[in-house]
Amino acid sequence: MEFYRSHVLVCGGTPCVLEGCKGVRDALIAEVKRRGLDREVKVVETGCLGPCDLGPVIVVYPEGTLYQKVRVSDVPEIVEQHLLKGRVVTRLVGEAPQAGVVKYEEPTYLGVQERIVLRNCGVIDPESIEEYIARDGYRALAKCLTEMKPADVIEAVKKSGLVGRGGAAFPTGLKWSFTAKADADQKYILCNADEGEPGTFKDRLILEGDPHSILEGMAIAGYAVGADKGFIYVRGEYVLSIERLGKAIEQAKALGLLGSNIFGSGFSFDVEIRKGAGAYVCGEETGLIESIEGKRGEPRIKPPYPGTEGLYGKPTVVNNVETIANIPPILLNGPDWFRKFGTERCPGTKVFTLTGDINNKGLIEVPMGITLRRVIYEIGGGIPGGREFKMAQTGGTSGGCLPKELLDVPMDYFTLPEHGSALGSGALLIMDASHCIVDIAECFMRFFEHESCGKCTPCREGTARLHEIVAKIARGEGKPGDLELLDELGSVMQVSSLCGLGQAAPVPIKTMLKYFRDEFEAHINDRLCPTGTCGI
Amino acid sequence: METAAKSASICPAKVSEILAKYSRRPDALVSILHDVQKEAGYLSEEAITEIASGLDIPVSKVYGVATFYTLFSTKPKGQYVIRVCENAPCHVLGAKAIVEALEKELGIPMGGTTSDGKFTLEYTSCLGVCGVAPAIMINEAVYGNLTPERVPLILKEYK
Amino acid sequence: MAMVTIDGRKVEVDAGTTILNAAKKLGIDIPTLCHHPDLAVQAVCRICVVEIEGQKLLQPACAFPVQDGMVVYTNTPRVRQARKVNLELLLARHPQDCLQCVRNRSCELQALAERFGMREIRFEHKLRGLPEDHSTPAIVREPDKCILCRRCVSMCHDVQAAGVLFPSRRGADTVVTPVFGRGLDEVACALCGQCIHACPVGAISERDDTERVWQALADPNKHVVVQTAPATRVSIGEEMGLPPGQIITGKLVAALRRLGFDKVMDTDFTADLTIIEEGNEFLKRLKEGGVLPMITSCSPGWIKFGEHFYPDLLKHISTCKSPQQMFGALVKTYYARKAGIDPKDIFSVSLMPCTAKKYEADRPEMCDSGYKDVDVVLTSRELGRMLREAGIRFEDLPEEEHDDPMGISTGAAAIFGATGGVMEAALRTVYEVATGSELPKIDFEEVRGLKGIKEAQVKVGDLDVRVAVAHGLGNAKKILDLLREGKANYHFIEIMCCPGGCVGGGGQPIPTTMEIRGIRGNALYEADRGLPYRKSHENPAIKQIYAEFLGEPLGEVSHHLLHTHYTPRQKYPSVAKAVCGEAAG
């Protein structure tokens, strides 16, 4: 292998692509070459580096300097100053106090983070299977196939304490064991990459940044439960993810890491991509299955559960992208290693996506159990303009809203529900004091009305009514009794809806009513929007 | 206008070709609808009927599936479909102002299509680029970190 | 087996039994709405939810299987609240005009509202404002009343294989509709009306033609004749408050006379005639190498289905008109002449268990008498309404006889109304006509009963005649697909559009369930046993009509009046076609 003095990582995640990273990459390559540095400096396109709102983002190693909002016109200066003369171009590293990311690996940014899932994101060229392999890629699969029995694999996953990262937090090892036990001529592994939870884009960036980790994880799952076929269901909008996955599958097949008789073990595994078509509810595992079967993506009644009767009626494991990305490192390093991260009840890390009123928006991976405060103020760099924190919604639009009193609650799959919220997909939406609760509530409820599949009464009718009532309150047409009705309707939807969508739809509104009731009351009783947002 | 006329129709032969690619398997319906729409711009009654006939499934089912997913359209749309994210992360960072700028710039309300058939304006749920909210998608291209000022500049690329 | 505790009482049931059925065993009646005993589990209305110990979520009793040791509560405050709020949500989008509604007092939603004592609906009353569908002469759709339970979808797809009704769009915009929102007249609907039986509310119903009949009855210049279909004599009682399965032939005749019909005659007479014509047609096809297997033709829903989906197989269908249309053609010719009445003054009404018959009567070719052969088709439900409106009480009625000359019939005709009945009736006659000897055993048990597809083999002379019987279009489809593939190794096939045969017709009293279809069918077999003649060719009135009017079976008059032809129809609605090829660019 050739040795390079410097590596320049150009983020190739979608947010950076939008801001023109491809042009920057091409310009860098050309400029490096023009300066005769192409033997010393390697320009690599990687997956998401994290601070997506600052794109295009590049990091220069070995120093780890992060440049943000890089334009093609900045390229000559970076090459001239940094790569030739070793001087940091300070004007492109952002204002230190605001961004806090002068150096990519500075304690407040990457320092707090633990990168298991994102171990390769922003490090390797996602379109190169060689780079993945060079970082221990497919070694976990080799280990499983050559040294472990399927039951050992399941046991290891069980022992790791890994729970699903798609929202429901179901223990992954246990889920696999159901499918392993089921007796059938055909079983399936489904990777759920339908990611539609507003505020969530982690799966997209994992797929874009490290597609092979998903293929490897799926193959391991297949081996563990006795499935030889996998599908990745990706949102139709995730054009780049689909493209990269497609390439990765081809590469893996070419090297015999997918296909028949992998590593001469007799185990065969194939993966196909299926494209979603715009329905949040297809993220629900049985809605997803229906969609793969060519139907309306309406969730099925459970039982039967997919583990025993899933795709085409066959036993099926459905796992989230992030869950699967955890699999190879767990198998490679062992469950005890994994348990060192996070909390006793909830080991490992969690990938969060930071959005809303926060300085460092983007993708982070932190140990389970970290507090909201640390995420917002340490990693997130606080709220723009030093404005006052009002609330954070955890877990995306189906999660609850937490007020500042709860900033120190540890975030994991078991503690947040105790406060009426959920960790869910790991989306974190931060809102400052300038926002009106009712206005935000209306936005949430519009989402559920739009995304309800329409199959069951409480959700089909209920989401529309929640939206209708909140919209009226926002217009100043609320009446006494509305809040009680919202509460009651919400409770009924939570316990009687057919799937998680209808069950979760009232969660944000219920937490808002719990923590910010006075603001609703002001709209109803005084016909007044305290923040002046609503057109009353 | 030639592109518009072409994109508004699809030959039964072309549908048949797409069906053959999926071995006429009814479970490939979502993929088939994707491909047909890509070819024709939208899913016409004729295309839906051809698909049902080719797959030998009730046409009501094909229609039911086609109308379930928001990426599918059973009505012709503008050459460029502008989909504006209306979910909270974008909302919080000013999606409303983007909507207003788009409506003003194109002279149509949300849900409308410009009279020259060029642009359709509609809402969408989260596009998964909330790190650069507020965001929109024009056909397959995503634009993020939008400000009302950037809207005319972006639209200029398409006019 | 599983031992479960429901509301504090224990019951043992098979593992996998639904909570709903387990509770039923304890005499607990959990309210339901989207549940239908004969149809696929939907579990969408969430009215039947119950609490299970150890679970945060309520679960739908209609779908949730019991497990050993499960503890269930069906009547807790949480359960009652969920049921009421879900009902309230449905009602808030529902017209609630019960007083003007066809399903007033037979509506499951209305019954629930009563049962829960709904006095207030806190959500804004907002209708969807969807257009009604009056496009066919048979079925009316009022989508605003639809509560999206999807029972009709299961019926139309899984049972009837017509695939007409399906959900489209999503969320609160969801509608259950024919494709592209078209009217039923534009799609491949059999007009079987089984979706009406599936529907818990008034979203689908028969077209009401009672007013036209009242007008005719009130018109002194009209000679109003009514024919009564086989299946109605065991179902009309239900419209009048009697339990299913009562044979009320005599009272029905009396009731019709009291309504003012000038003559009350019997479709059973033309059912016998059908057997003579069809039996001879079958023997002719056998003898002359005609198209076999031959398929019966008396079910107009099946005919329409066949025309849409199996136009290539139409030559297999007997050319005999249905008994209704044979009657219609004869009443304005044979009867008119005999009674000395100008056929233009005859108003011919038929009482049918069927919605498709309304369509059949309106087919342009059904005017062989020179007039519209059947002027109005009334379903059992419509007649029920007329009887109630007229204040006729069944218990006070005497038993009366049908009028001559088309009032005498046999047991073979009576069983026309049950699945397998036409086949059995035909075999009784075919055997004796072909062999000239008496049937050793008159009952063909193999073709009776509710099994979807029944087969039998009967030795007629030297030939082993292989027959098959299918009821419900889904079962018919199975046989027709085999036939298309050349694998249906039969001589004669009976197809009835509706599950259970005409006793389960789309115009029959509500409710019509599989259980009730069976009970009505059994009553017809009982009627058969009680009749003096049980073979069509023994009917003296049939002998008379051939002697006086028709000449011989399959003769020229028969050909003109009693036989018909079929029209291939589209499987898909007409759509605008794109212009293809280079020229279009």
Ligand SMILES: Cc1cc2nc3c(=O)[nH]c(=O)nc-3n(C[C@H](O)[C@H](O)[C@H](O)COP(=O)(O)O)c2cc1C
């Ligand atoms: C409305 C709804 C949307 C969901 N969306 C997603 C999604 O986008 N991605 C995902 O992995 N799981 C989603 N889930 C959760 C899945 O149903 C399922 O629990 C998950 O894919 C299981 O994987 P895990 O065990 O690895 O978390 C959703 C659930 C509901 C109810």
Ligand code: SF4
């Ligand atoms: S809860 Fe909502 S999304 Fe889920 S099945 Fe019911 S209507 Fe569909």
Ligand code: SF4
């Ligand atoms: S459908 Fe039922 S509830 Fe609705 S108006 Fe008719 S009778 Fe009343």
Ligand code: SF4
């Ligand atoms: S009448 Fe029969 S075929 Fe027509 S929609 Fe109803 S069930 Fe389907």
Ligand code: SF4
């Ligand atoms: S039409 Fe009737 S049966 Fe069909 S979904 Fe609506 S309410 Fe249910």
Ligand code: FES
């Ligand atoms: S996509 Fe570039 S930093 Fe996230």
Ligand code: FES
């Ligand atoms: S909320 Fe707008 S892109 Fe996610």
Ligand code: FES
């Ligand atoms: S009756 Fe059980 S959910 Fe409708």
